[in-house]
Amino acid sequence: QVQLVESGGGLVQAGGSLRLSCVASGSTFSVYAIGWYRQAPGKQRELVADISASGVTSYADSVKGRFTVSRDNSKNTAYLQMNSLKPDDTAVYYCNALGGLGQPVGSWGQGTQVTVSS
DSSP states (O other): OOBEEEEOOEEEETTOOEEEEEEEOSSOGGGSEEEEEEEOTTSOOEEEEEEOTTOOEEEOTTTTTTEEEEEEGGGTEEEEEEOSOOGGGOEEEEEEEEOTTSOBOSBOOOOEEEEEEO
8 A cells, every 4th residue: 555745834924835745655656646635624635636647637626726736756756836825725735646536545644734824
């Protein structure tokens, strides 16, 4: 089972930027689509962006035009570049490998906290 570790979160003012990283263990990273999720206090975890094994990306409407997902298979790493951050983006961010039906198939990590102040 693929395991992933997120990093790069922090406290930023509204309008600022952060880049999150997701490092995977094992040699099968390149065959998986990777999804970035977030969970705000009192809310369900939601998928905000994903990137297929071939590099095709998709985004939730709430982040479209502000977030960019990418991957570097040579480093077993996926990234989430977040620009024009808003207080509503405050959440714990997670990444996971996605199965054929788009469902998360890896182990959930600790996530990385992103806090956007107004």
